[in-house]
Amino acid sequence: MEFVSPEGLRLDGRRPTEMRQLRAEIGVVSKADGSAMFEMGNTKVIAAVYGPREVQNKGQQINNDRALVRCEYSMANFSTGDRVRKPKGDRRSIEISLVIRQTMEACIMTHLMPRSQIDIFVQVLQADGGTRSACINAATLAVADAGIPMCDLVTSCSAGYLNSTPLLDLNYIEDSAGGADVTVGILPTLDKVTLLQMDAKLPTNIFEDVMQLATEGCKAIANYIREVNPVILIAVYIWPSLKIF
């Protein structure tokens, strides 16, 4: 199948190094301490953060002087083309939960909140490839919204390699084509990689190109969160800071 046309356009009309349209919103779950919605094209993810709060299951607490970060990933029944029977609890969800938890734990300053627990719930509302990265982006925004100290805003983006072309931000059709899919998560201001996953194999020199592309995608997302749309984080703050007297 041809994923990149001779004119250099992908199936959905994007260029190989073009990202899908981004959209983010915070404060979507009123009862949560922090919440966010993140869209990458047709992929739509919602995240809610509860905590830091009292540890609910004391047995899980390994380190007493750090906060415990928990994460639960689930897919809504209606998120994919054919209805998902069991939206959570399968191997894939458990794996992605673990990935998100590890990525978030790396940037949350857990030592500032001893003996407490932070719960992150992410749910995929619409799946069109790249749910893993969309979940991480939504979780970051939600944690920032909850006022939990972080060393940086992690951002994540995926890239693939099809028809001997590195492609940024794969959608569902490209994702299921069987080519390599590299998901990268970075701390943009520190320039550090916190997540790197790849399914299928790639030669080293090509892998480097693909990873470079994914990293640039992450930076573009960070840029979007920070510069293009600073309002989503700041708007909340300007207004209530007015003093009454």
Added chain:
Amino acid sequence: MRNLQLSLNQTQKIRLQSALEKLESLSSKSNANSVVTVADSILIYEEGILKGHGTLDRKGELVATVCGVVERINKLIYVRSLRSRYKPETGDIVIGRVMEVAQKRWKLELNFTQDATLMLSSMNLPDGIQRRQTAVDELNMRSIFTENDLVCAEVRSSHNDGSLQLQARNQKYGKLEKGQLLTVNPYLVKRRKLHFHHLEQYGINLIIGCNGFIWVGEHVEVTDKMAVDQANDSEQQIGKCDQNSMDIDGPDGTFTPLKTRQNICRIANAVRVLSALGFSITMEVIMETVNFSKTMNLDIHEMLGSEFYVLVAESEAERRSATKRKR
């Protein structure tokens, strides 16, 4: 502002917008450039600064770790984040919900990073006699507070590991009954001299907890309870079992009159409107809103309609610009 989900019509939208813009222009200092997001660097104007909460030193550069407003006090620089949980200070008056009755202590949930502890030894017993707590008292702890009870207490100390100790060494602290609890963002409550208010004209107790929990309830005479306890001790023993029942009749058979209940609802709705609009919550502002709703001849349920939100925002903008002109 974020909790505001109203269906406004076009004129109301414009009116609210203009009122908010007016308020924004009136704020004393423009803090647009002192607002930071995570990992933004903070400008340092002088040498030898002290880095406070919400900041991180990264290779000589000061970086914010939370979103919020940069505050500078002499050499101390910290980031005040607004959307975060309650940060306790010793002496704060807080309202909490009992989560657990443990050995000699109650665990209270008060929107803090962990549950606070209220020791049996750091509270006055309901009989009002100063004495050592015995094993019998320990067994009767559930007769004082049980799970899901609302308790008003004072912050005694907070420890390095984040744990929080409470005390209730006064008759005004204790269990809260016959009223409504409202939760608002903790930053909306400023620390003041008075957090207990007795609104005599309504017969209502208003407790503004520093943790953002606000109690609106029927006024109860604190000294009365002690006297009653001593007088009919035997009766109390019999009536103890239904003390926790959720009847509208109180444990002593008293009944909250309809008028009082309506007043509770009116005040509670005023708090809801103010917190949704993001105004600081003080007794004066709450009462002003209550009186405003009365002069408008609004029913209690109409206070949560979008028109009243707009009116409150407009009158607040008007009031602030008036006080500004006076100065």
